Amino acid sequence: MTRFLKLLIRNRLAALGGAVILAVVVLALITPLLPLQAPNVTNTADRFIRPFSPGHLLGTDHLGRDLLSRLLWGTRLSLAVGASAAVIAAVIGAAVGIVAGYFGGRIDNVIMRLVDMLMAFPYILLALAIVAALGPGLMNALIAVAAVNVPFFARNIRGITVGIAGREFVDAARLAGMGHGRIILFEILPNVVPVIVIAMSTTIGWMILETAGLSFLGLGSQPPQADLGSMLGEARAALIAAPHTSVVPGAMILAIVMGINLLGDGVRDALDPRLRSGALTRPMPATSVRRETVPAPQGGGVLQLADLETRFEIGPRIYRAVNKVSLEVAPGECLGIIGESGSGKSVTALSIMGLVASPPGVITGGAAYYRGDDLIGAPYRRLRSLRGDRIAYIFQDPQATLHPLYRVGDQLAEAIRVHHSISRAEAEDRAIDLLTAVRIPNAESRARAYPHELSGGMRQRVGIAMAMANDPDIIIADEPTTALDVTVQAQILSLLDDLRRERGLAIIFITHDFGVVAQLCDRVAVMYAGRIVEEGPTGTVLDAPAHPYTRRLIACVPELGQGRRRLEAIPGLPPAVDRLPAGCAFAPRCDKARDACTAGDIALERAGARAVRCLFPEETLT
Amino acid sequence: MGGYILKRLISAVPVLLGITVIVFAIMALIPGDPATAILGSYATPENVAKLNRDLGLDQPAVTRYFIWLGNMLQGDFGRSFALNRPVLDEVVERFNATLILAGTAFVLCSLLGILAGVVSAARQYGWADKAITFAVLLGISIPSFFLGMMMILIFAVNLRWLPVSGMYAIYGGGDFPDLLRHLTMPALALAVVATGVIARLSRSAMLEVLRQDFIRTARAKGVPERRVIWGHALRAAMVSIIPVLGIQAGFVLSGAVYIEIVFQWPGVGRMLVDAILKRDILLVQGGVVFVAACYVMFNIVVDVAQSLLDPRIKT
Numbered sequence A: 001m002t003r004f005l006k007l008l009i010r011n012r013l014a015a016l017g018g019a020v021i022l023a024v025v026v027l028a029l030i031t032p033l034l035p036l037q038a039p040n041v042t043n044t045a046d047r048f049i050r051p052f053s054p055g056h057l058l059g060t061d062h063l064g065r066d067l068l069s070r071l072l073w074g075t076r077l078s079l080a081v082g083a084s085a086a087v088i089a090a091v092i093g094a095a096v097g098i099v100a101g102y103f104g105g106r107i108d109n110v111i112m113r114l115v116d117m118l119m120a121f122p123y124i125l126l127a128l129a130i131v132a133a134l135g136p137g138l139m140n141a142l143i144a145v146a147a148v149n150v151p152f153f154a155r156n157i158r159g160i161t162v163g164i165a166g167r168e169f170v171d172a173a174r175l176a177g178m179g180h181g182r183i184i185l186f187e188i189l190p191n192v193v194p195v196i197v198i199a200m201s202t203t204i205g206w207m208i209l210e211t212a213g214l215s216f217l218g219l220g221s222q223p224p225q226a227d228l229g230s231m232l233g234e235a236r237a238a239l240i241a242a243p244h245t246s247v248v249p250g251a252m253i254l255a256i257v258m259g260i261n262l263l264g265d266g267v268r269d270a271l272d273p274r275l276r277s278g279a280l281t282r283p284m285p286a287t288s289v290r291r292e293t294v295p296a297p298q299g300g301g302v303l304q305l306a307d308l309e310t311r312f313e314i315g316p317r318i319y320r321a322v323n324k325v326s327l328e329v330a331p332g333e334c335l336g337i338i339g340e341s342g343s344g345k346s347v348t349a350l351s352i353m354g355l356v357a358s359p360p361g362v363i364t365g366g367a368a369y370y371r372g373d374d375l376i377g378a379p380y381r382r383l384r385s386l387r388g389d390r391i392a393y394i395f396q397d398p399q400a401t402l403h404p405l406y407r408v409g410d411q412l413a414e415a416i417r418v419h420h421s422i423s424r425a426e427a428e429d430r431a432i433d434l435l436t437a438v439r440i441p442n443a444e445s446r447a448r449a450y451p452h453e454l455s456g457g458m459r460q461r462v463g464i465a466m467a468m469a470n471d472p473d474i475i476i477a478d479e480p481t482t483a484l485d486v487t488v489q490a491q492i493l494s495l496l497d498d499l500r501r502e503r504g505l506a507i508i509f510i511t512h513d514f515g516v517v518a519q520l521c522d523r524v525a526v527m528y529a530g531r532i533v534e535e536g537p538t539g540t541v542l543d544a545p546a547h548p549y550t551r552r553l554i555a556c557v558p559e560l561g562q563g564r565r566r567l568e569a570i571p572g573l574p575p576a577v578d579r580l581p582a583g584c585a586f587a588p589r590c591d592k593a594r595d596a597c598t599a600g601d602i603a604l605e606r607a608g609a610r611a612v613r614c615l616f617p618e619e620t621l622t
Numbered sequence B: 001m002g003g004y005i006l007k008r009l010i011s012a013v014p015v016l017l018g019i020t021v022i023v024f025a026i027m028a029l030i031p032g033d034p035a036t037a038i039l040g041s042y043a044t045p046e047n048v049a050k051l052n053r054d055l056g057l058d059q060p061a062v063t064r065y066f067i068w069l070g071n072m073l074q075g076d077f078g079r080s081f082a083l084n085r086p087v088l089d090e091v092v093e094r095f096n097a098t099l100i101l102a103g104t105a106f107v108l109c110s111l112l113g114i115l116a117g118v119v120s121a122a123r124q125y126g127w128a129d130k131a132i133t134f135a136v137l138l139g140i141s142i143p144s145f146f147l148g149m150m151m152i153l154i155f156a157v158n159l160r161w162l163p164v165s166g167m168y169a170i171y172g173g174g175d176f177p178d179l180l181r182h183l184t185m186p187a188l189a190l191a192v193v194a195t196g197v198i199a200r201l202s203r204s205a206m207l208e209v210l211r212q213d214f215i216r217t218a219r220a221k222g223v224p225e226r227r228v229i230w231g232h233a234l235r236a237a238m239v240s241i242i243p244v245l246g247i248q249a250g251f252v253l254s255g256a257v258y259i260e261i262v263f264q265w266p267g268v269g270r271m272l273v274d275a276i277l278k279r280d281i282l283l284v285q286g287g288v289v290f291v292a293a294c295y296v297m298f299n300i301v302v303d304v305a306q307s308l309l310d311p312r313i314k315t
Ligand code: SF4
Pocket: A547, A548, A549, A584, A585, A586, A587, A588, A590, A591, A592, A593, A594, A597, A602, A613, A614, A615, A616, A617
């Protein structure tokens, strides 16, 4: 609660709104005590006195009545009416909603049908009809506004009640022989009240506006009694001659409603945990880059990563997702990157083309050389022209990664057309060729399908076809088979392998499954807590793993290539990358760990084609 | 598609019937003797008896309802005693004016709202976003009738750019440019609140969508950012924006009542308010049923648009 209040106060606008509302409410409460002139005493000699005149701070209206006094009394009335309407609507709506939600079945059905019908009216029609029947008057306007808002409350509260009515403690109460009335009063109501209060406070501004509106139309408060709406309504006739009589009540309504809205927004933001973690920020077109030095290219390969560092900066926390990773891949080669989830393998892959969501991702160091050109920090235009053209991605879950509302053929054609100026028809033909190339039967009709009409395996083939669309040099596949079942997985892997052989593609294959690595990759790099802990040709690493972590990973693969497996067989969890221990990150889980392991940084020792980051490796590399 | 439209039309029938029942029930609330209430306490007994007969008030409620419903189905909404003309003629004529006003405002608020929301999301936390967020807050807080009055004061009285009120100039008006000049202020004043609401929702819908995986895919394909935002992201966000447009149409129609009063627009809202003040019950009844029915139909159009946009909806 204090945390919530703090959040609310930190939001300066919400605090401002709260202050305005507080001031208005206090003024309204003490109005009878203030030394004001009588609000309804007319004095036609003093008509339309301008504001800031002696004796009349805000001037007078068309009957010579003091505007300041009328404003405060009107505000008092408007607030009272709006608040009463909110309370009445909330109480009746909540009662209806609770009954519908608690009893369910036919009662629920009938009530909700009725609610739907009431909601089928534009709200004012209903309010007008009620006022028409009851006759104009403030009380009747209040009833109309409350009645119109009952369905809103009923529907909201019903939803909450349905959730609560199914919970164990309600069942328990029922078994204990409690009657319906008591269950509703003592078990349901306490849980619903907070929701009612929140819904009420968010609608109160709305109710004030609506009752003021009816009064403005002359259907609410009747002279000489005046709320803000009827003050405005009466002033309308003199709008041109004496605008201040309109501006005064209008500005007050605006201030009240705006204050309530500001406060309401603040409350909502403070309550919505997603906003707190910053998760509702949208990722920018390319990951932000903030690095001091640029390492020079070393070695060859069509793509070469040098000391790449990517972090997530969430509030005061810094997660070092990728920590000085260096890798390279040659044309026609398949490099596997393996690790548990959270090891930084995917972030490494996404960093290359600036696809890490940013904020919160930032690339803070290193370089990624594609044919000698650094991609990190390359201008967006350069990055865009390479994305999907020279370096393409295949993502994990094609259900989520294909656009749900575009036909797959169009998505393929678009991939071509953003890089090549060819006609739509040509691109469509090419799309069908691509679908055939990834062995999709009936490619022509499948091209017209939407993603949700295809099976998981088919969708992933589309994903591969999309990556192949422009004959790239490099494909980065981020767990492309994880969501698929074993047979489909095998098909997809052999498809990728064929494509690589036919076209001389370089593939970076991200996975957590050594079976898949064994099947497809020439070389493998093992990642742990953002760093590479071992690297080498697949065969030798598999036969003689040097890092204790690698050995354990391989040990928990019962049979190669057997579908999805998590690496839970290793006791313990990988460390959170915002609190990395000194030295070897694997030490807490390693049974060979000694004091030296946590003393300081451990280098990646290279020996021939292999490398390992361990003080006491399982194998001595030669 | 045709099947879907038919299905939606059929499902609207109970809603329409429900609307007539609700309106009928509300009118039955009229305290005391309705005829006296309508005619006022100075009415002669003969007039009261005649009106009672005209309204069918000597019959039981259920019979009265069905007679009323049957008449309406044949296009007979009764006669307005204050205007001495068939209710339906008056309502249709007035509704046309409302349709011009509310329709323009609806198009305006949809376009401006979505535009503002998308720009705001694409430039999140930038100055454009902040400016739009503030404008939106102001827009949803200002009572439309007050805004309308201030617009008259500024643009019609002080600057003399636009006419103060009405739909056509009394002398020499009546053509399309004249209508446009009269329409500009009321349509804008009416659109402001809904624009704010739509902008707000579009912004959050876009932010939601921009974090989705398929946006990353589009970027990974090399789709230019402008197209990622206005194509891929907006298309997906429309799925949650369109239902809100449907709801906002109801608010625009409601707000039209105030705007018609402020700008003396000869629409159905002003007609209803006048009718209430004159206790012209049949006119109120007929007007409410007619407008509510039109709104229900409009929502079917919204649903159909939604199903065209989203192939995942089973049609
Ligand atoms: S460095 Fe030490 S703790 Fe780390 S893996 Fe090697 S032996 Fe284990």
